[in-house]
Amino acid sequence: MATARRRGPTRADLEAARDRLLPDVLPGPDDPPLRVLFSGINPGLVSAYTGHHFARPGNRFWPALHASGFTPRLLAPAEQGLLPALGLGITNVAPRATARADELTDDELRAGGERLRALTTDLAPAWLAVVGVVAYRTAFGEPKAVVGKQDRTLGPTRLWVLPNPSGLNAHYTPVSLAAEFAALHACASGHPCD
Numbered sequence: 001m002a003t004a005r006r007r008g009p010t011r012a013d014l015e016a017a018r019d020r021l022l023p024d025v026l027p028g029p030d031d032p033p034l035r036v037l038f039s040g041i042n043p044g045l046v047s048a049y050t051g052h053h054f055a056r057p058g059n060r061f062w063p064a065l066h067a068s069g070f071t072p073r074l075l076a077p078a079e080q081g082l083l084p085a086l087g088l089g090i091t092n093v094a095p096r097a098t099a100r101a102d103e104l105t106d107d108e109l110r111a112g113g114e115r116l117r118a119l120t121t122d123l124a125p126a127w128l129a130v131v132g133v134v135a136y137r138t139a140f141g142e143p144k145a146v147v148g149k150q151d152r153t154l155g156p157t158r159l160w161v162l163p164n165p166s167g168l169n170a171h172y173t174p175v176s177l178a179a180e181f182a183a184l185h186a187c188a189s190g191h192p193c194d
Contacts, residue, residue, distance in 0.1 A: 008046075008057075009046065009049045009050075013049055014045040014046065014049055014099075015045075016049075017045050017046075017048035017049040017097055018045065018048065018096075018097050018098070019097075020043075020048040020049070020051075020097060021048075021095055022043040022047055022048055022051065022053065022092065022095070022097065023051070024089065024090065024091040024092075024119075025053065025080045025081065025083050025084065025088075025089050025090040025091075026084065026089045026091070026123065027084040027087075027089060027123075028084060031084040031085055031087070032085070032086075032087045033087060033126070034084075034087060034088070034089055034123050034124070034125040034126070035086075035087035035088065035125065035126050035127065035188050036070070036087070036088050036089075036125060036126065036127045036128075036129055036184065036188050037088075037089045037090070037091060037119070037120070037123065037125040037127070037128050037129070038061075038088065038089065038090050038091075038129045038131060038162075039090075039091050039092060039093055039116060039128060039129065039130045039131065040053060040054065040061075040090065040091075040092045040093070040131055040132070041092065041093050041094065041101040041104070041109075041131070041132040041135040041164065042092050042093060042094040042095065042096055042097065042098060042101060042104055042108075042112075043092055043095070043096075043097040043098075044056045044059075044097065044098070044099070044166075045097055045098070045099050047077075047097070048097035050077065050078070052077035052078050052080055053077060053080055053090045053092075054077055054090075054165065055077040056166075058166075059165055059166055060165040060166075060174055060177055061131065061165040062074060062075055062076065062077060063174060063178070064165055064174070064177045064178045064180075064181040065181060067174070067178035067181070067182070068178050068179075068181035068182035068184070068185045069182060069185045069189075070086065070088060070181065070185050071083075071086065089123075089125065091116070091119060092112070093109055093112035093113065093115075093116065093130065093132075093135050093136075093139050094108045094109060094111070094112040094135075095112075096108060100168075101132065101134075101135065101164070101166075104135075106138050109135055109138040109139045110138060110139060110141070112135075112139050113138075113139030113140050113141070116128060116130075116139065116154075117154055120154045120155065120157040121154070121155060124155070124156060124157060125157055126156075126157065126158065126188060127157065127158050127159070127160055127184065127187070127188050128154060128157050128158075128159050128160070129159075129160045129161070129162050129184055130159070130160075130161050130162065131162045131163070131164055131165055132161075132162075132163075132164040133145060133146065133147050133161050133163065133164075134164075135164075136161045140152070140159075145161055146161070147161050147162065147163055147180060148160065148161060148180075148183070149183075149184075149187065149193055158187075160184045160187070162180050162181060162184065163176075163177055163180055165177060
């Protein structure tokens with residue numbers, strides 16, 4: 001008798017993951033300086049379950065990261081530990097795992113903005129890239145912010161807002177999403193930024 005192969009976590013597995021914290025992917029002492037710290041809005045349930053950022057099937061973060069030139073090949077979420085050697089890291093605005101980002105409160109996002117300010121003070125990345133303009137607007141109190149390079153800085157850290165790479169964000173195709181990531185990559189690589 002053949003056993004059925006499970007395709008992924010069950011609904012119960014995902015619900016149990018709501019209480020898990022997803023560790024940041026940050027450089028160690030032997031890694032190069034942090035060029036870009038990417039900040040997701042918050043972990044999704046699949047990410048909390050697996051322990052890997054942007055892990056939900058259909059999330060376009062990893063393909064956009066590769067297509068834009070940040071990574072030499074397409075990385076799987078389980079390979080997130082390779083990012084610090086490339087001068088890259090990942091964190092989240094809010095630590096609470098949810099099925100959808102709109103489950104977060106404005107207070108959680110504002111507290112996350114304060115956390116990001118402290119983290120950039122400690123790590124001094126060249127760029128903080130927040131993936132999700134609505135979350136950025138709330139976290140940093142900038143209701144008119146748009147995708148792209150921001151005028152505001154956090155000390156020496158420059159800010160960039162990227163579109164949310166969730167497959168639910170139909171406003172951006174994989175190509176247009178990769179183009180937004182590529183614009184940041186060009187600036188982070190020393191090319192002039194407008």
